[in-house]
Amino acid sequence: MAIGFVLGLLVAVLLRLIQGKTAQELAEELFRENEIQRKANIDSIVENIKASFGELSLDALSKSTEEFLKLAKARLESEREVSLRELDAKKGLIDQQLHHMTSKLEDVSILMKELEKDRVRKFGELASQLSTATQQTTALMQTTTLLREALASTKARGQWGERMAEDVLRLAGFVENVNYLKQKAIEGAGSRPDFTFLLPRNLRLNMDVKFPLDNYTRFLETDLEAEKVKFRNDFLRDVKARIKVVTTREYINPEQNTVDYVLLFIPNEQIYAFIHEQNNSILDEGIRNRVIFCSPLTLFAVLAVIRQAIDNFALEKTSSEILSLLGVFKKQWDEFLKKLELLGKRIEDTQKEYELLMATRRRQLEKPLSKIEELRTQGGLPINIDGDE
Secondary structure (H helix, E strand, O other), rough: HHHHHHHHHHHHHHHHHHHHHHHHHHHHHHHHHHHHHHHHHHHHHHHHHHHHHHHHHHHHHHHHHHHHHHHHHHHHHHHHHHHHHHHHHHHHHHHHHHHHHHHHHHHHHHHHHHEEEEHHHHHHHHHHHHHHHHHHHHHHHHHHHHHHHOOOOOHHHHHHHHHHHHHHHOOOOOEEOOOOOEOOOOOOOOOOEEEEOOOOHHHHEEEEOOOOOHHHHHHOOOHHHHHHHHHHHHHHHHHHHHHHHHHHHHOOOOHHHOOEEEEEOOOOHHHHHHHHOOHHHHHHHHHOHHHHHHHHHHHHHHHHHHHHHHHHHHHHHHHHHHHHHHHHHHHHHHHHHHHHHHHHHHHHHHHHHHHHHHHHHHHHHHHHHHHHHHHHHHOOOOOOOOOOO
16 A cells, blocks of 8 residues: 555656646747737738838828929029029120220230330340440450550550550549649659659659560460469569669659659559559568559549648648738728728717707797798788799
8 A cells, every 4th residue: 555655646746747847838839829929910010010101101202202393393493593694694794804805915916016026126226236246346356456566565555554644644633734744854863754743842743654564464365374473473573673663763852852752653453453462562562662553543542642632732821821811801900990980970970960950950040930931921922932023
C-alpha cells in the first residue's frame, strides 16, 4: 500500500506537471495567435487609412495644383505687364544713352581728326626744327674747328682772352677810359698789362689775360691714358710758369700807385675748374705770389667789388661836399630867418598903423561928413552923380 501510494503520488505529480506545461504552451500559442490577429487588424486599419488619405491627398493636390496654376498664371500675367512696362522704360533710356554715346563718339571722331591734323602739323614743325638743329650743329662743329685752329696761335688765344674779358666788363657796366684802360704801357717800365682798372684815390689794378692752353687742348684730344697724364702735368707746369712770368712784369708797382695784387684771367670756366680739381695748390701758390686767378664768373665778382668801392668812394666824396654845402646853407638860412623876423616886425607895425587909420582916424573923418550930409538933407539938395547941378 505504501508503495502504491507513493506510486500514485508520483503519477499525480507527473500528471500535474504535464497539465501545467500544456496550459503554458496553450497560453503562449493563444497569445501568439492573438498578436498575429491584432497585427493583421492593425495592418488592415493602416492600409484603409492610407487608402483614404491617398484619395484625400490626391483630391487636395489636384485642387491645390489648379489653384496654384491659376495663381501662377495671374502672377505671371502681372509680372509680364510690369516687365513690359519696365522694358519700355529701359528701352527709352537705352535709346537715350545710345543717342548720347553716338554724339560723344562723333565728338571723339572730330577730336581725333583734329589731333591727327595737329600731329601732322607738329611732325612737320619737328622735322623742320630737326633740320634747323642739324644745320646749326654742323655750323657749330665748323665754328669749333675754326676756333680750335685759331686757338693754336698764341696771338689768337690772347685776342680771344681779351674778347672774353671785354664781354665781362660790359656786363659789369665798365666803360673803357673811364673805369679801365686797355693795353696801357706802364711808365718807366717795359710792361704793358692787358687791362688796368682805375680805382679810387688814383689806385690801379692790372690784369693779364694771356694763358697757356696748348697742353690742355692736347689733353682733351687724346684718348690714351698715358698721354692724358703727360699733357695734364705739362699743362699744370705751364700754369705755374705763367705765375712766375706775371710776377716779373712789374704789374705790381708802388711807384705807379698800383695795389699789391695782379689778376690772371682764365677765359674758360672749365679750365678754371680743371686746375682747381687737379691741383688746387696752384691757386694757393698764386695768392702767395700775389697773383689772383679769375674765371669769367669770379672776374665779374671782382669787378662788382671794384664797382662798389668806386661808388662808395664817390658817395663819400659827395657826402663831404654835401656836408660843406649844408654848412653854407645853414649860415644863409640863419641870415634869412633874421631878415624874415625883421620883416615880420615891420609888417606888425604896419598892421597896427593900418588898424589905427581904419578905426580912430576914420571915425574922426566921418564926423564932419555926417554933419555935411545932415545939412544937405535939410536943404533938400539932390546928389549930382554926373557932377552937374
